[in-house]
Amino acid sequence: MSRSLSDDVVRATSDDKSEADWTLIMDICDRVNESQNGPGDVMKVVKKRLADSRPLVVLHTLSLLGALVENCGRQLHLLVCSRDFVTEARRLVRMVRTTSKQMIEQMQPGGSRIVDVAVWTAAESV
Numbered sequence: 001m002s003r004s005l006s007d008d009v010v011r012a013t014s015d016d017k018s019e020a021d022w023t024l025i026m027d028i029c030d031r032v033n034e035s036q037n038g039p040g041d042v043m044k045v046v047k048k049r050l051a052d053s054r055p056l057v058v059l060h061t062l063s064l065l066g067a068l069v070e071n072c073g074r075q076l077h078l079l080v081c082s083r084d085f086v087t088e089a090r091r092l093v094r095m096v097r098t099t100s101k102q103m104i105e106q107m108q109p110g111g112s113r114i115v116d117v118a119v120w121t122a123a124e125s126v
Contacts, residue, residue, distance in 0.1 A: 012025050038076075047088055050065075
């Protein structure tokens with residue numbers, strides 16, 4: 001029975017794994033390369049998984065995204081560089097920044113300046 005690409009992305013980015021499943025990730029890369037619609041299909045799921053509230057899901061999704069960029073072709077690269085994806089990534093960084101600042105302020109007033117520097121540095125590299 002054939003598994004869908006979407007299901008495999010969800011499995012590869014699940015928070016029940018403590019480490020990335022590189023066998024599954026490389027299988028996803030191969031399947032993306034074999035299908036004309038693969039890059040678009042996988043990026044739809046990646047965007048949803050990056051917006052997940054569970055940190056481990058986001059971490060595994062970033063690992064998958066890195067592998068996709070390294071192992072897939074121009075069509076996927078164009079989607080990753082698209083205005084739509086970059087805008088969504090920036091929105092997520094801002095959301096994480098705001099949430100992190102609020103949490104640090106609750107723990108230690110004035111401590112959010114550290115988050116400002118760290119997030120600003122990360123956002124500049126995006």
